[in-house]
Amino acid sequence: MSTLPSLPDGLREVSLGDKGLRGWQVDTPLCRALVSAQGGQVLAFQSRGREPLLWLSPAAHLAPGLAIRGGIPLCFPWFGPHPSDPRQSAHGFARLREWQLASARLDAGALHLDLVLQADAATRDLWPHDFRATLHVGLGHHLSLQLEVANNGTAAFDFSFAFHSYFPLIDSRRARIEGLAGSTCLDQLDPTGHRRHQHGPVRFDGETDRIFTGVSADCRLLDEARNSAVRLLSSGCRSVIAWNPGPEKAARLADMTPSAWQGMACVESGNVKEDTVSLPPGAVVRFALTLHQES
Ligand code: BG6
Numbered sequence: 545m546s547t548l549p550s551l552p553d554g555l556r557e558v559s560l561g562d563k564g565l566r567g568w569q570v571d572t573p574l575c576r577a578l579v580s581a582q583g584g585q586v587l588a589f590q591s592r593g594r595e596p597l598l599w600l601s602p603a604a605h606l607a608p609g610l611a612i613r614g615g616i617p618l619c620f621p622w623f624g625p626h627p628s629d630p631r632q633s634a635h636g637f638a639r640l641r642e643w644q645l646a647s648a649r650l651d652a653g654a655l656h657l658d659l660v661l662q663a664d665a666a667t668r669d670l671w672p673h674d675f676r677a678t679l680h681v682g683l684g685h686h687l688s689l690q691l692e693v694a695n696n697g698t699a700a701f702d703f704s705f706a707f708h709s710y711f712p713l714i715d716s717r718r719a720r721i722e723g724l725a726g727s728t729c730l731d732q733l734d735p736t737g738h739r740r741h742q743h744g745p746v747r748f749d750g751e752t753d754r755i756f757t758g759v760s761a762d763c764r765l766l767d768e769a770r771n772s773a774v775r776l777l778s779s780g781c782r783s784v785i786a787w788n789p790g791p792e793k794a795a796r797l798a799d800m801t802p803s804a805w806q807g808m809a810c811v812e813s814g815n816v817k818e819d820t821v822s823l824p825p826g827a828v829v830r831f832a833l834t835l836h837q838e839s
Contacts, residue, residue, distance in 0.1 A: 552650045555657075560587075561606030568645070574653050574684050580612060584643035584659035584679040587615035589687045594837050595772065597687060599712040599808040603799050611639050613799040614710045614808075616689065618679060621671055621703035623785075623816040635708070637670050638677065646678070654684030663696070673701040688834040695823040702822050706785060706814030707833045709776070714769035716788050716809050720745035723763030724784060729754040730817065748809050751790030757783045761813045764838075773838040776811060780831035782819040785812035 551557070554572035559565070560580055567587070570577035578588040589597045600614030611617060611633075619635035626632035633640060643659040650656075661667075662676040674697030682688035689707055713719045724746055728739040732753035745766075746754065761781035766773045787810040789797060794805040813833050815821050823829055 548645060548648060552648055552655065554650065555648055555655055563607040565606050565608060568648075568657070570655055570683050572650075572653060572655060572683070575687075577683050577687070578615075579657065579659075579681060580615070581642050581645070581659075582608065583612060583617055583639040583641070584661065584681075585612055585615050585617050585639060586681060586687065586689070587612065589683065589835075591685050591687075591837065595770075596712060597774065597835060597837060599710040601710075601800050601804060601808075603801050603804075605799050608642075609640050611635070611799075613797070616710070617708045618691065618705065619708050619812075619814065620677060620691070620693075620705040621673075621675070621701075623704040623706050623814065632670060636705075637667060638705075639708075641667070643679065652684075654682055657681040657683070673697055673699075675701070675703075682834075686834055686836055688832065690830060690832040692828060692830045693821075693823060694828040695825050698825050700822055700824045702820050704814070704816040704820045705831070706783070706812040706816060707781075708785075708810060708812045709833075709835070710808055710810050711765055711767075711774060713767045713807055713809055716748040716806050718768040719809055720747050720766050720768070721763050721784075721786055721811055722766065724756055724759060724786075727756055727759045729756045746786045748786075748788040748790075750788075751793055752786055752788045752809075754786045755783065755817060756785070757816065757818045759784060763811065765809065765811050771839060774811075775836040775838060776813055777834045777836065778813045778832060780829070781813045781815060781833065783812075783814050783816045785810065785814075785816070787812065 567580040617639040620638035678692040680690040761778040
């Protein structure tokens with residue numbers, strides 16, 4: 545998972561759970577964080593003097609090939625169910641595969657990791673394209689992510705992706721997302737499949753599963769009970785997904801405790817559905833997300 549001769553100060557390899565997953569622990573004067581090699585997934589991040597930024601399920605599966613519930617999984621190269629093959633894993637294979645640490649450096653106190661996943665025989669079986677994905681993780685006062693996707697093949701390919709961020713809340717029923725009012729969304733809970741208008745902020749009144757496309761993905765998640773907020777600043781992202789499983793769905797998820805839905809919500813940034821990305825051969829494209837905690 546790492547071919548680097550040495551790691552910079554503040555970064556060390558660790559085991560995650562007891563089933564063979566590995567990752568990196570970050571402990572610097574600016575922040576503490578935990579990153580899993582499987583999925584290139586940031587599991588935890590805490591800037592010094594601030595509350596933990598991300599939610600990680602206490603019942604998360606930590607085992608090879610199982611999605612980890614929490615942190616920031618990367619959905620890639622498709623979002624949600626596979627577009628044509630229901631047997632394939634939801635949200636793509638990137639979150640289930642081991643990423644390689646290609647570089648790690650300290651710059652002005654912030655740690656910068658480059659994690660790489662590229663096409664091999666197993667990924668070509670699932671998705672027949674020669675891609676190279678690099679996830680740049682910036683760990684300083686703020687957490688920032690940049691996804692770079694290169695098409696190293698001879699034909700164009702399409703992909704969708706999302707930074708599937710899980711945030712902790714005191715009470716999801718007293719939280720809201722600002723920045724999406726007036727846009728339309730696909731409500732995944734509405735079987736008609738009609739787009740609906742978003743009036744006012746998004747609230748998590750029970751199960752919520754809305755996909756906004758063609759929007760500025762910059763928005764703000766407010767935790768009213770704590771009087772704190774996270775601002776999501778992105779570039780290249782045109783989709784936002786707001787998700788909370790609510791009590792019934794949470795009870796059906798083996799990797800969530802029954803009441804956990806009250807203490808979390810997902811605000812996901814990416815390009816999905818109509819915002820799917822087409823990448824010509826030889827091209828490289830980049831998307832970024834920075835999370836700023838307020839108060
Ligand atoms: C969200 C989807 O992005 O992820 C939801 O909009 C889905 O429909 C949720 O339930 C969690 O997905 P998973 O595969 O991690 O359980």
